[in-house]
Amino acid sequence: MNILTAAPYYLQITTVLLLGLTLGSFVNVCIYRLPKNESIIAPRSHCQSCNKNIPIWDNIPILSYLILKGKCRQCDTSISIIYPIVEVSAALLLLAGFIKFGVSIKFSILCVIGPTLLTIAIIDIKHKIIPDMITLPGIIFGIVAGSYLFGVKESLVGLISGGGIFLLVSEVYYRVRGRVGMGGGDIKFIAAVGALLGTKNVFLIIFLSAFMGSVVGLIGLVVKKVNTTTQVPFGPFLAAGTLIVYFSGEDIIKIYMASIVGGY
Ligand SMILES: [Zn+2]
Secondary structure, X not given: OOHHHHXXXXXXXXXXXXXXXXXXXXXXXXXXXXXXXXXXXXXXXXXXOOOOEOOHHHOOOOHHHHHOOOEOOXXXXXXXXXXXXXXXXXXXXXXXXXXXXXXXXXXXXXXXXXXXXXXXXXXXXXXXXXXXXXXXHHHHHHHHHHHHHHOHXXXXXXXXXXXHHHHHHHHHHHHHHOOOXXXXXXXXXXXXXXXXXXXXXXHHHXXXXXXXXXXXXXXXXXXXXXXXXXXXXXXXXXHHHHHHHHHHHHHHHHHHHHHHXXXX
C-alpha cells in the first residue's frame, strides 16, 4: 500500500492528470529548446516573441493559456495552440496508462516514455530530426528498464535487432536511391525501443509503424499533399506504434498467432 493507492479513486485520477499536465508542460520546453541545442533546465521560460520571462502564474498548464486567451501578457503575441494540445495529450496518455496498468512498474515506465515519445513525434514533424539528447539517454533507459522487465540478454538482443534492421534498411535505401532515406535518429530511436520492449515487440512496432506510415503516405499522395520525393518523417509513426504495442502488444501477438493457427 502506498500513498497513491490509499487515496480515493478520484484523487488518484486527479493526481495522475496533474502529473500528466506538468510533464506535458516539460515536453513543450523540450520541443522548443532541444532542436536549438538550448538547455532544458535554465534559463526560465520566456516569451518567444518579446523574450520577457514568463512568471510562474502565467505558466500553469492549460489554465494560463485560457486565462491569457492564448496571448503573451506583455506583448500580446499569440501563443501556439500546440502548447495546450501537448499538455492535454500527455495528461490523457498518462490517464489511459493509469487505468490500464494501475500503480505499477509499467505505469512508471509509461510516465517516462509517454512524454518522451510525444516529444520525439513533434520534433520530428517540425524539424525532421530526432535529437541524440533524447535517443542516447533513451538507449540507456531502454537497457536498464528492459533488463528489469525481460532480463539483460533479451534487452540487448532487442536493441541489436531493432537497430540492426533499420541500419540495414537505411544502407540498402542509400545504395538503391543514392540518398539518405532513414536518418541516424530513427536508428537510435528504434534501438532504444528494442532494448526496452524486446525483439518480438520491436518487430511488431516496425510492422505497425510501416503500415501506418504507408496508409498516411498513400492518403497524402491521393490528396496531393505529398509527392514521391517528399520526406515524410517516420518518428511519429514509430512513436505511435511503440505506444500501441506498449498498451496491447501481447493481445495483438495473441490474436495474430490465433489467426495463423486458426487458418484464416
Ligand atoms: Zn511576449
